[in-house]
Amino acid sequence: MAEAQLDTAQAERKLAYVNAITEGVREVLLEQPDAFVAGEDVAGAGSVFGYYQGLLEQFGPERVIDTPISEKGIMGLGIGAAATGCRPIIDLMFMDFLGECMDEVANQMAKMRYMFGGHAKLPVTVLTMSGAGMSLAAQHSQSLEAWLTHLPGLKVVAPATPYDAKGLIISACRDDNPVFVILNKLSLALEGPVPEGAYEVPIGKANVIREGTNLTIIAFSRMVHEALQAADQLKEHGIDAEVIDLRSLQPLDTDTIVASVKKTHRAMIVHEAVRFGGFGGELAAQIQELAFDYLDAPIGRVGAPFSPVPYSPSLEQSYMPNAKRIVAETRRLIGI
């Protein structure tokens, strides 16, 4: 567990997810003179989510830069600046806005190094916000990680905890590849232990956040917490669930997943994104390829139904995957 790495004194310091993001970015700006933050309302407003607050005052307008509402331009700025010696941190306010800059992301950023025969290096980090739960409706609530994980050349991480948010942001910004850090808006107030100073959470390493014996629940981002709740509830039904927080989707820590499934013989995959065509399909395929003989039950998947994210709280609550659904789906799968 990540927390186990902390010394006792540091572990006592708790920070909200939103402030852990700020700290991660601040550490990067302190250690890397070529790093700057650019995006919509990142400077004066400190981001609409508040996670850049104080950075303008500390680092000045040359390093914390408000941009026009121009996602193609912003993403291009990040690519061009990264290819020519800077280490930009680009803020894509809502992940839903990927549609406005998908050429820059998919055709330019992800492919430039390969197309150029390895002659380009793109140390650019994109912070972006995902997830439903705030009645922001269909265009401000999506979880579109599968759009990104399908693109060779990008790294994609999705922190579930404040500790991982700070550590993954630092790792992403120290990486010489384009990295998307997918944040979660409903997790902003979530508190957890966060050490002071700079530390890395390695990209490509999953975290076995709870150990168990007869079911592996694989989740990432906010669904990790729903998975943990589900694991508690499943105890009453004789299920001792292991919970894996993927943390990194690309590269994917297949070894940790497979080792766990070989031990527990059952796998339940959970993500907030629409289930059909979601990242969970890839996970299920890999598990059956690599651990087929160890499986005692079909691989389960919990995700959102095949619809846009609805507005009304009652609809949105029934749309979003949660612990209750994970428990129900697990019981159905195992027949208990």
Added chain:
Amino acid sequence: MTIQATDAVLLDMHERMVRIRIFEEEAGKLMENGKVPGALHLYVGQEAVASGVMVHLNDDDHITSTHRGHGHVVAKGGAFKEMYAELYGKADGYCKGRGGSMHICNMEIGMLGANGIVGGGIPIAMGAAFAKKYRKTQEVAVSFFGDGASNEGSFHEAANMAALYKLPLILVCENNGFGEYTRQDAHQAIVDVADRAAGYGMPGVVVDGMDAIAVYEAAGEAVARARKGEGPTLLECKTYRYYDHVGVRGMGLSYRTDEEVEHWKQRDPITMLESRLVEQGILTKRKITNIHKRIREDAKQAIEFAEKSPLPDPSELLDDVYYVQA
């Protein structure tokens, strides 16, 4: 203040233009003879633009290019051998055979790639210009694009941001009259793309893109402005491509008349510059012939090099998808 081209500059531009013309003529033959895979978009007719702009740039000034990008690589100082090898998809190519014609690049001379997406390079050049300003250099970035790309959102977003941040960027619109096979009057309601500069608060300049000296003078002003920190310029060069959108053909096509092609060829940029060089006593006709011969020979040798270069080993298929720390 107009920047006058010295004799040395005229000779330099001439050399670059002839190198582009010959590189492209030979590349066209290779495509027609099935020697190279894929699609080539050739730059013949537009040589004055790349050359007139590029003589102002150093290796640390960056450019982005288009699907019609060979001319920009040559004018920026790219070597025939590595370029032809790339068109052949060979291991010695600039991109080790991974990019081909539409992604040909050379980072060492500040060439941030041809680009298969129309308008795709413009925001990237703006980002390079941003980095130059951020790092407090005197360097500039130049984005080449066509009249077709001026209708893409990427152009408008990058132009606005370049003007807003006063970036050292020169937006060079090579208006060759066509977005692929669609005539300019069928794809935009304006005649001069440079008119769009006013909407972003930057100077817009129209220049005869067949006249290398005119391009040189206008680009010189734009580059000087950018180096002084006075912000971007939209420089529109009216030009024409002799060949088809893809490949060579060029005549007998339905989207333009042969008369139109002939009309533009009457003002061939290389012929016009050569007349001037002879008039001014800078070159003789014989010397010009020798320059063409020398460059043609360079091209032939480079093609032989490309022919002999090995194909990339399939074991290298997955190299360079990611940067791996050594």
